[in-house]
Amino acid sequence: MNFRVLYTFLVVSLRNELTYRANFFSHLFDSLFTLGTSLAWLSVIFTQTDNLLGWKPRELVAVVATYTFIRGILNLTIKPSFQKFIEDIRQGTLDFTLIKPMDSQWVVSIQQLRIWSLSEVLLGLVALIIAISGMSEAISWVQMLLFVVIMILGLGIIYSFLLMLATCAFWFVQVENVLEIFENMYQAGRWPLGIYPKYLRYTLTFLVPIAFAVTVPAEVLTHRLGYQEFFLTAGLSVAMLILSRWFWKVGLRHYSGASS
């Protein structure tokens, strides 16, 4: 991979974004609202009980914080890039992407950078730190490291899933709202997977792997993660990355351009 091209790409995106500085506030407002809704929701739940199937309020705040953090990272580059990609297919401008001297999967994955979404990433991080600092059991350095590793693995899973959804555009063209499927499913990640009834849990886990992305990192912080789950997540992440790569290549071969 050519890092200089990658770097140029990011700089250009960054310059574009810095023109619209007021967007920072609209993004911040947006993410504060989402986080606020989740927290207020939690507080309503905890007027009726002092734990939720063993999850204490602080621990659930950690889940919500992870949810916000990951959402921010997705909004930063992956989601807007795929949105542009889908639009490009519809308009036939994907041709310009394909002739760039880089792997096309990389270009469509990072072509847009919404730097202001960093507000959401930071907000999630702050919430995470507050949640952790209030927990009775301390978090060791090993757990911190494990948290980061498993978060990256989880992002790998989500990324592959989004890539496969977006790749469908090669066949169906009119799929601007295909990413909405993900958006709807992701809502379920606000809560630890354990609270969903069993049949629903399997549907959610295997249809959309949100669970691995949000719940499993949160489980590290709340001392709930077993070795099995860790290896399952790692295996799934690698498998899905390979699968989505293959699917992307198949889709690409199917692309015929708009004017040809």
Next chain:
Amino acid sequence: MFKIFCAHFKTNLAVHLQYRVALGIRMMGTVLLPIIYLATWWAVADTKGGTVRDFTKADFAAYYIAMMVINHVTFTWLAWNYEFRIRHGALSSLLSLPTHPIYRDFAQNISYKVISFFMIAPAVLIVSLMFKPHFQFTIASAVFFGLALLFSYALRFLLELNLAMTAFWFTRIKGIGEVYFFILFFTSGQVAPISFLPDWLREAVRFMPFYLILGFPAEVVLNKLSHAEIVNGMIMQGIWAIACVCGVCVLWRSGIRRYSAVGA
């Protein structure tokens, strides 16, 4: 007037039929969100040994399935529509037509509901089989529910029309919309039945349109209200609906004078 509606209805029906996939995707959210609320309350009930206040797990299931139906029936896109029309100047061409754009909005909403009925009905059936809700229908409760639902449809349509009209002044109303949905989420009985709220808040919420739109019909179908309370609720729905009609008239008249087609 009816002929105009029919014409709009037919064209919109055709449009919605073209975008079946988009429709299905939207329905996914409609079905999934109440299930998430339900799942959290089931978890609370499990933690507390089966019931929360006077709600059993089967009651929660019935409540949130009713919510799913009510929210689906009353849902509108008026705010998005008007924001788009005003921001892109698309309203100009609508204004040159001999009928008010509201006919179009109404026909669009009804035709969407007609088509999506064939998706929501099986979804409700499947969810009911999964969660085994406890419903106790009597003829009276069914009639009351039907009426309450009809009123809440009218009320929500008018209320959100007011919200949509604010686009004349603000052009982008995403922020206002978010605040609206935040209030709706917490005071309509979506996050929890309003009997779970603290006393002072519950009494205030009972008279707000948000509860009357969603929570009220759901409590009617669950037989949680006395006949007097039901009648009172419907009167409140009527009063709010009239207030909203007045609001729309005022906002539309002064808004249309302000409107200059953005970018024209």
